[in-house]
Amino acid sequence: xxxxxxxxxxxxxxxxxxxxxxxxxxxxxxxxxxxxxxxxxxxxxxxxxxxxxxxxxxxxxxxxxxxxxxxxxxxxxxxxxxxxxxxxxxxxxxxxxxxxxxxxxxxxxxxxxxxxxxxxxxxxxxxxxxxxxxxxxxxxxxxxxxxxxxxxxxxxxxxxxxxxxxxxxxxxxxxxxxxxxxxxxxxxxxxxxxxxxxxxxxxxxxxxxxxxxxxxxxxxxxxxxxxxxxxxxxxxxxxxxxxxxxxxxxxxxxxxxxxxxxxxxxx
Numbered sequence: 239x240x241x242x243x244x245x246x247x248x249x250x251x252x253x254x255x256x257x258x259x260x261x262x263x264x265x266x267x268x269x270x271x272x273x274x275x276x277x278x279x280x281x282x283x284x285x286x287x288x289x290x291x292x293x294x295x296x297x298x299x300x301x302x303x304x305x306x307x308x309x310x311x312x313x314x315x316x317x318x319x320x321x322x323x324x325x326x327x328x329x330x331x332x333x334x335x336x337x338x339x340x341x342x343x344x345x346x347x348x349x350x351x352x353x354x355x356x357x358x359x360x361x362x363x364x365x366x367x368x369x370x371x372x373x374x375x376x377x378x379x380x381x382x383x384x385x386x387x388x389x390x391x392x393x394x395x396x397x398x399x400x401x402x403x404x405x406x407x408x409x410x411x412x413x414x415x416x417x418x419x420x421x422x423x424x425x426x427x428x429x430x431x432x433x434x435x436x437x438x439x440x441x442x443x444x445x446x447x448x449x450x451x452x453x454x455x456x457x458x459x460x461x462x463x464x465x466x467x468x469x470x471x472x473x474x475x476x477x478x479x480x481x482x483x484x485x486x487x488x489x490x491x492x493x494x495x496x497x498x499x500x501x502x503x504x505x
Contacts, residue, residue: 278473281425282432291367291424291431298431300328300369304378306337309351318360328367328431331357332376335411336386345410347418358422361429368422369477371434372415374408374463378437398439400458412466420471433472435463438481 271286283290289298301321305314321329331354338352339345346352361368375398376384385397395401416433423430441456464476 276473276475278468279425282474284475289431296327296367298328298367298369299326300330300367301326302331303329304332304334305351305354305357306334311351311353311356314357315360318357318364318366322364322366326366328369328429329361330369330371332378332380332384332437333370333372333415334376334378334380334384335373335389335408336380336382336384338415339386339411341386342388342407345414347414355418355422358419358428358430362422365429367424367429367431369432369434370419370430371437372412372419373437374412375439376437383437398436398459399455400462405462409466412463413470416467416470416472420473423472423474425473430474432475432477433467434477434479435467436460436478438479440481 273283273285273290275283281292288295290296301324303317303321305311308314308317318329333354338347347354358368373384378384381387382390389397389404389407394403394407397404419430419433420426422428423433436459439456439460441453442460444451444453460478467476
């Protein structure tokens with residue numbers, strides 16, 4: 239993750255470059271850039287220019303902040319107040335599977351800072367949107383990218399694929415996280431805006447844009463994550479981000495022939 243100063247400068251630069259586009263899109267009638275939704279509801283929509291929440295355009299100006307790096311819930315309101323005061327419209331947070339599951343039989347979302355639900359309630363009070371990023375893999379310069387170290391023994395396969403051993407390992411964590419977060423989404427009048435599945439992963443395609451070869455293992459993995467989020471109440475758009483500029487998008491540009499249905503996402 240980049241230093242906060244670089245994040246802020248980059249965000250300000252992006253804001254300046256996109257502002258004319260956002261303003262020009264206010265009439266909601268620009269031809270060629272249709273408004274989309276995730277097929278579950280129209281509370282959160284998007285087009286080429288911005289996210290739209292309850293019919294109103296939103297410029298997402300969000301900083302990154304991780305509760306497990308400051309495991310003192312009493313301090314969280316101060317941090318989020320500062321984010322709000324700096325002019326941000328939201329914040330994103332990674333969760334950390336390893337933090338919540340120190341061994342293969344323990345899953346803690348209740349004790350101390352393991353209970354992150356106050357982030358949602360504080361965000362609602364301050365008027366900040368929340369971009370939720372549960373993993374299972376998050377990178378974030380964390381040990382094993384947020385994977386619990388017991389997962390890295392080799393007993394769970396090669397990871398980040400549809401191996402049933404790996405699937406059985408992440409399912410309890412991912413299900414519980416989604417179930418908790420589903421109560422704090424904008425579709426329920428709260429401020430959880432979008433839900434990211436996985437992080438910095440490519441692989442839907444091999445080859446090149448002109449010679450694409452589907453990778454069914456990668457597609458199946460993402461579909462398993464999508465299904466887990468949906469069955470546990472996540473009805474906002476799912477998002478994904480790419481590890482570098484050479485990765486292939488999971489968006490509709492790459493959908494035909496992927497070997498499975500596409501994740502509906504906004505990236």
